[in-house]
Amino acid sequence: MQEITTSDDILGKEAVDPDGTILGVVTKIHIGKDDKKVVGITIDMGFTKPDLYIGVDYIKQFGVDAILLSKVPSEKFKGLKVVTSEGKPVGKIKSVILGRTNVKEFVVSSNKVFGKNKTISLKQIKQIGDRIILKEGVGI
Numbered sequence: 001m002q003e004i005t006t007s008d009d010i011l012g013k014e015a016v017d018p019d020g021t022i023l024g025v026v027t028k029i030h031i032g033k034d035d036k037k038v039v040g041i042t043i044d045m046g047f048t049k050p051d052l053y054i055g056v057d058y059i060k061q062f063g064v065d066a067i068l069l070s071k072v073p074s075e076k077f078k079g080l081k082v083v084t085s086e087g088k089p090v091g092k093i094k095s096v097i098l099g100r101t102n103v104k105e106f107v108v109s110s111n112k113v114f115g116k117n118k119t120i121s122l123k124q125i126k127q128i129g130d131r132i133i134l135k136e137g138v139g140i
Contacts, residue, residue, distance in 0.1 A: 005062050015043045015054065015067045023052065023076060026067055041067065049079070074098055077128075082108050085126060085136040091118070093132065106132070 007029055015023045028042035030053070040055045052075050060070035074096035082090040090108060094117060097105040106125075108118050120134070127133040 010041065010062055010067065013063075013065070013067050015041070015069060017069045017072045017076065018060075019072060021072075021076070022066075023069075023073070024049075027051065052076070072103070074103060077103070077106065077132075080128075081131040082106075082120070082134065083131055084134050084138070090134065 010026055010029055013026050015026055017023055024043040024045040026041050027044045029038060030040040030042070031037065032039045038056055040053055041059070043052045043054060045052050052073060054069065054073060058069050058071050058073060059067060061068045077093045077096050080093045082092065084090060091110045092108065093106050094109040095107040096103055097107065097119070103122065105119050105121050108120055110116060110118065120138070124134055124138045125132055126135045
């Protein structure tokens with residue numbers, strides 16, 4: 001007999017990216033109308049963030065305790081605050097430029113009213129968490 005997974009095995013489970021970050025809780029399962037196969041899931045990322053759709057190609061495994069993702073979704077970073085190493089606000093992540101498999105660069109919208117968007121590379125970043133902290137001496 002074929003081993004199956006039910007919606008009860010998926011809904012309400014935490015979704016964890018390859019970095020070990022818990023992105024949120026799975027609230028929906030998306031099924032293709034024609035082939036009736038799972039095409040993705042929706043993750044509730046919390047009160048202040050919008051829901052995140054994850055395509056099936058980002059899902060590594062429907063585990064017993066969590067849903068394990070194979071890639072870090074770029075949407076995870078959008079809206080994060082960017083600050084200098086001294087804590088001075090620089091802007092927010094507007095978009096993410098992807099390489100073949102991972103994040104390559106971030107596009108930061110400036111805090112200045114007439115400021116232009118700036119691009120920062122991973123080499124310029126000291127830490128990524130609830131905000132992005134730039135390395136000492138990196139200014140935008």
